[in-house]
Structures are given as structure tokens and as C-alpha cells.
Amino acid sequence: MTLGIDLSRIHPGFPDPVRGSQTVFRAIMDAVARPGLAVALNKAPEAPAPLARATGAIALTLLDFETPVWLDAGVLAGEAQAWLRFHCGCPLTSETQDAAFAFITRPEDGPPLSAFNAGDAKYPDRSTTVVIQLPHLEGGRPVRLKGPGIKGERTIAPQGLPGDFWEQVADNNSAFQFGVDVILASGDLLMGLPRSLQIQTEGA
Amino acid sequence: MSTAATRPNEAERYYNYAYLDEQTKRMIRRAILKALAIPGYQAPFGSREMPVPYGWGTGGIQLTAAIIGPDDVYKCIDQGADDTTNAVSIRKFFARVADVATTEDTAEATIIQTRHRIPEQPLKAGQVLVFQVPQPEPLRGLEARETETRAMHAYEEYGLQYVSLYENISAFGRIAATAGYPVMVEERYLMSPSPIPKFDNPKMDDNEAILLFGAGREKRIYAIPPHTRVRSLDFEDYPFEVQTWEENCALCGAEDSYLDEVVLDDAGNRMFVCSDSHHCGQRRAEGHVGPMAGHQLANPVAEDGQ
Numbered sequence: 001m002t003l004g005i006d007l008s009r010i011h012p013g014f015p016d017p018v019r020g021s022q023t024v025f026r027a028i029m030d031a032v033a034r035p036g037l038a039v040a041l042n043k044a045p046e047a048p049a050p051l052a053r054a055t056g057a058i059a060l061t062l063l064d065f066e067t068p069v070w071l072d073a074g075v076l077a078g079e080a081q082a083w084l085r086f087h088c089g090c091p092l093t094s095e096t097q098d099a100a101f102a103f104i105t106r107p108e109d110g111p112p113l114s115a116f117n118a119g120d121a122k123y124p125d126r127s128t129t130v131v132i133q134l135p136h137l138e139g140g141r142p143v144r145l146k147g148p149g150i151k152g153e154r155t156i157a158p159q160g161l162p163g164d165f166w167e168q169v170a171d172n173n174s175a176f177q178f179g180v181d182v183i184l185a186s187g188d189l190l191m192g193l194p195r196s197l198q199i200q201t202e203g204a
Numbered sequence: 205m206s207t208a209a210t211r212p213n214e215a216e217r218y219y220n221y222a223y224l225d226e227q228t229k230r231m232i233r234r235a236i237l238k239a240l241a242i243p244g245y246q247a248p249f250g251s252r253e254m255p256v257p258y259g260w261g262t263g264g265i266q267l268t269a270a271i272i273g274p275d276d277v278y279k280c281i282d283q284g285a286d287d288t289t290n291a292v293s294i295r296k297f298f299a300r301v302a303d304v305a306t307t308e309d310t311a312e313a314t315i316i317q318t319r320h321r322i323p324e325q326p327l328k329a330g331q332v333l334v335f336q337v338p339q340p341e342p343l344r345g346l347e348a349r350e351t352e353t354r355a356m357h358a359y360e361e362y363g364l365q366y367v368s369l370y371e372n373i374s375a376f377g378r379i380a381a382t383a384g385y386p387v388m389v390e391e392r393y394l395m396s397p398s399p400i401p402k403f404d405n406p407k408m409d410d411n412e413a414i415l416l417f418g419a420g421r422e423k424r425i426y427a428i429p430p431h432t433r434v435r436s437l438d439f440e441d442y443p444f445e446v447q448t449w450e451e452n453c454a455l456c457g458a459e460d461s462y463l464d465e466v467v468l469d470d471a472g473n474r475m476f477v478c479s480d481s482h483h484c485g486q487r488r489a490e491g492h493v494g495p496m497a498g499h500q501l502a503n504p505v506a507e508d509g510q
Contacts (some may be wrong), residue, residue, distance in 0.1 A: 195255030
């Protein structure tokens with residue numbers, strides 16, 4: 001990774017990094033605390049292709065030199081890779097098990113959730129946070145959720161996820177305290193799917 | 205520039221917004237997200253030196269500093285009171301380093317930092333309650349080694365805690381713990397609620413707000429998301445009970461709030477008053493009257509002589 005970065009082609013990050021990251025973090029915190037709720041960002045800057053504003057804002061807010069990041073082929077191919085390295089200073093890794101964060105922009109081709117680090121029995125917080133970028137957070141196949149952060153039940157229907165995604169999420173929850181935590185991002189919207197989330201199967 | 209207008213203290217501030225540097229905030233923020241994803245689990249974090257000693261709320265202060273923004277309205281209570289030294293100092297600290305509006309009104313606040321109480325008024329969605337925690341490990345009194353207690357949490361091995369409660373019953377005829385009464389979160393993680401009176405334990409169950417717990421000296425963060433099941437430990441034949449009083453609040457007459465006993469003189473006179481100072485003041489403003497209404501304690505000297 002000794003290739004220089006062409007600084008003239010790097011997009012700007014937050015115009016005010018302190019204020020920007022604080023606002024975005026509160027939205028992420030709300031999204032993780034209230035799984036399945038679409039939380040809107042209003043201060044996210046434009047991110048380079050293929051990242052949506054919400055995806056880029058998550059990276060700018062949470063990544064730094066302490067967080068090895070795994071990027072899918074879509075992100076690696078675009079200008080986003082240099083942008084992430086410049087603004088966040090984050091190391092990149094090709095090993096899914098080493099990643100603190102993973103960014104997936106082509107969910108159909110991406111590795112399954114089980115490929116990422118599910119944490120340690122004593123330190124389950126050392127698991128990967130998987131950020132999946134989608135075309136829309138509604139209009140897909142409805143799925144019913146319950147668990148901490150949800151009063152009763154919540155129905156969501158994100159679009160563009162692999163066919164067996166909700167089985168992966170259910171498997172992810174079945175091994176709790178182990179598990180990865182997922183954040184869905186689309187446009188200016190975020191949705192948290194932490195490992196505590198339970199999937200209600202049809203008719204149950 | 206507009207930033208000068210929105211940050212009045214910027215010029216004379218020789219440190220970052222909200223005191224902590226941005227890398228520290230990111231580290232704490234990542235720990236908060238993992239703590240919310242694993243309710244009741246104690247996530248380690250790199251606790252920093254703060255301008256107050258450990259034991260004065262450094263865990264809560266670091267949590268608040270990592271989440272606070274200039275649009276927040278900040279309330280800080282110590283044992284329920286807004287007007288005690290520690291609460292006043294921490295509130296002034298954030299007014300100065302984070303340019304936030306402060307309040308004593310529970311309903312108006314977006315972030316409430318607390319030492320050892322949960323406000324009487326039910327919290328609502330959008331609020332964050334930040335607890336200052338001296339000892340995050342509920343099992344520490346039973347097992348001194350962190351390596352062991354961490355394994356006990358990992359394997360959900362909580363028999364020792366139940367033995368301890370049982371020994372309480374055999375010695376005292378009841379579960380004698382009154383503060384820091386252990387809870388089970390989502391039937392998975394045993395958690396210390398910090399030294400809040402057990403009177404406040406039921407408020408954590410199915411709460412609307414986000415509950416964050418920070419232990420600065422012990423370097424741990426844990427959390428309870430909204431609408432999470434939080435059960436106080438008990439036995440079928442010795443169910444969990446909260447404290448009750450024969451008295452009502454002497455100032456506002458409240459029958460259902462947590463009361464502090466205040467010794468008035470050497471002659472054995474005493475009064476019981478609401479520990480939640482804002483709750484009591486609000487009730488008095490609404491016209492509720494207790495048996496000692498009008499007592500001088502009802503009109504403390506205002507902060508800064510205002």
C-alpha cells in the first residue's frame with residue numbers, strides 16, 4: 001500500500017468534523033438502540049461512489065486507526081477506498097475475521113454474516129460491525145422483528161438483501177452473546193440490526 | 205463565520221469541544237454501540253484522566269462528553285437532587301465545555317446524567333439517562349478476580365449470586381440489599397444497576413429512554429436499550445420488593461416517591477422529603493402540600509445567588 005493518494009481527487013469529509021460526527025453518532029446510537037427504525041441523517045456530506053451519504057457518514061464517524069476495515073469489491077473498485085483511508089486513517093484488511101467494520105455495497109455478492117468475526121465468549125464486543133448499503137429501506141419483503149429496543153413488534157421491508165438474509169440474521173441471533181451487528185444504510189437513512197434482534201417467522 | 209456564533213466559548217477554549225479529543229470520543233462511541241447491541245454486557249473502554257478524581261463521576265462524564273452536542277439540554281442529578289455540589293459542578297462543566305443549555309426539568313432534558321437515582325417522572329423516547337457507576341461488576345463482592353467474573357458472565361454462571369441472596373435470607377429473613385440490587389437483563393446478563401435504591405429498579409424495565417452506564421475507574425461501559433426486559437433477582441417465595449415509607453414527603457405530600465430522611469436538630473426531630481428535588485418542587489408548584497410545607501428547606505438558596 002505504498003501507492004500515493006491523489007489528493008486533488010479526494011472528496012471532502014464533514015465540513016465541521018466535531019459537530020458532524022456528533023450529530024451522526026446520535027443517529028447511529030438511536031438506530032442501534034431502536035432496531036428496525038429508519039433514522040434520518042441531516043448533516044451527512046456527499047460520499048464518493050459507490051457510497052451513499054449515510055454509509056460514508058458512518059465511516060467518517062466511527063472509523064480510525066484502531067479499526068481494521070473490510071471492503072467489498074464494489075467499494076474497493078471506487079474512489080471510496082482512498083477517501084476512507086485519507087479521512088479515517090483506517091487500516092484495510094482482506095480477512096473478514098480481522099475486521100472491526102465491514103462495508104458491503106453489493107449485498108447479493110457479499111459474504112454471509114457468518115464469515116465475519118462473531119466476538120469472543122468473554123469479549124463479545126470484539127465482533128465485526130457490518131454496514132450494508134441498500135437501494136431502499138422499504139418496498140422489499142416484509143419481516144417482523146422483536147427484541148430489546150422494540151416495543152412489541154416492528155415490521156420492516158428493506159430492499160436488495162440476499163434471499164436468505166433473514167435466516168442469516170436469525171442464525172446470528174441464535175448464538176447470542178456471539179454475533180455480528182448490522183447497520184443498513186440507504187441514501188440519508190440508517191437502520192440498526194444488532195445481534196439481539198429476533199426474527200418472527202410467518203404464522204408464529 | 206457562523207461557527208463563531210454557535211460556539212461562544214471557542215476562542216478561550218484551549219481544548220476540544222466537550223473536553224475529550226475526537227479519537228477518544230470515537231472509541232467511547234464504538235463501545236456504546238456494542239454495549240447497546242449486547243444489553244447488560246460490560247464493554248471495556250480506554251477511560252481517560254478527567255479534570256475530577258475517579259469516583260466523582262468520570263465514567264458518566266466521559267459518556268456524556270462522547271454523545272453531547274450543542275442542541276442538547278443537559279440535566280445532572282446527584283442522589284436525585286439538582287442542587288448538590290457535584291451535580292452543580294458537572295452541570296457547569298458541560299455548560300462551559302459543550303455550550304449546552306442546562307435545566308433542572310426532567311421532561312425538558314435530552315441528556316440526564318445521574319448519580320444513584322432514576323428520576324420519578326417517567327422518561328420518554330429521545331432521552332438518554334447516563335449513570336455514574338463506581339463498581340460495574342455485580343459479582344465483585346463475591347469473586348475478586350476479573351478473569352473469573354468475566355468467565356462467569358461468558359458462561360452465564362450466576363449460581364454464586366443466588367447463593368448470596370439465599371444466605372441473605374437465612375441471615376436476615378429477607379433479601380437485605382437496598383441499593384445496587386442486581387438485575388438480569390433480557391434473561392442473559394447479570395448487571396449492576398449502579399447504587400440506585402432498589403426502589404428505582406422497576407423503572408429500568410421496558411423504559412422508553414436509552415440507559416447508559418459508565419464506570420471511569422473500572423473502565424467499563426454498559427447499556428440498556430429502550431423496551432428491554434430488566435428483572436430484579438428474587439425467589440418465588442421471597443419476591444422482589446421495593447422500599448416503602450410510613451411517612452409522606454413533608455414538603456409536597458408525595459406518597460409514591462423515594463424519600464430521604466433529614467435530621468433537623470439534636471432533639472430527634474426529622475423530616476422525610478423527596479430525594480428527587482425537581483419532582484418535589486414541581487409538585488409544590490402544582491399546589492400539593494405536605495405536613496411541613498413552608499419549611500425553610502423548601503426554599504434553598506438559589507445557585508449563584510440568582
